[in-house]
Amino acid sequence: MLRNIVSGENGIRDPDDGVREDPLFVQAVARAMQVLSAFHRTQRPLSLTAIAEASGVGRSAAQRVVHTLQTLGYIERDEDGRGYIPGIRLLDHSHDYLRLNSLIERATPVLLDLRRNARERVDFSLFDDLRMVYAVRMQSKRETFFATLVGHSVPTLCTSGGRAVMSRLPHAEVEDIIARSDRRPFTDKTITDPQEVHEKIAEARQFGYALTVEEVLVGEVAVGVAVLGPNGRPLGAIHIAGSLSEWTPSAFAERFAPLASEAAHAINRVR
DSSP states (O other), X not given: OHHHXXXXXXXXXXXXXXXXXXXXXXXXXXXXHHHHHTTTTOSSOBOHHHHHHHHTOOHHHHHHHHHHHHHHTSEEEOTTSSSEEEOTHHHHHHHHHHHHOHHHHHHHHHHHHHHHHHOSEEEEEEEETTEEEEEEEEOOSOOOSGGGOTTOEEEGGGSHHHHHHHTTSOHHHHHXXXXXXXXXXXXXXXXXXXXXXXXXXXXXXXXXXXXXXXXXXXXXXXXXXXXXXXXXXXEEEEEEEEETTTOOHHHHHHHHHHHHHHHHHHHHHOO
């Protein structure tokens, strides 16, 4: 499956992995995607050498791919001319994905109602193997820059929505996700020990939601509820996040877990 080739925590995998015998697989297209994926974790424009290293493509091949993508508008020079950044044409494809995704379409009005009722940050993320990718973000009164961006991703392993999703997966698949995940902590509260993660997933399975406290952001508490497909498989999750300066974890869960669960059920019902 293509997702298993090109996804993962960083959204990058070797396109040679598992496709050498596939006669329909176009290596040149895969190399272009690898080059674009080099920007996933960077905080600054990249030089050609940095793109080659991050993408795993040789410098000569990277130069040709970058030139082609720059000509087409998918890569640009930054305003100081010191490196490359993604080009504006990529936003066309993000727009196409969001407007043509039926799950996002039916979830959006439900999430708008949830945001009005909750008055805290409401996010909707999609399950993509080792990560949850934010597709809808509805801000509250206090947000960091990255918390406002559609397309930002967080590890399935240590987030409320991710654990809610894993609570709906078969045991073997949960084991596989944990085994392949990068378990480096975000904060000193991040739970990454496999046994402890299993315990949190069991709690989510029991209560119908997952609760995380300062596992990704210091000072943040969040609840997550899985959104399911017609076959019962999780497709994504609703997250509601608040501040520990205003809520205790138990009070936050008591107030917002029922709202998130009701919203998830509403999305599941609309087909």
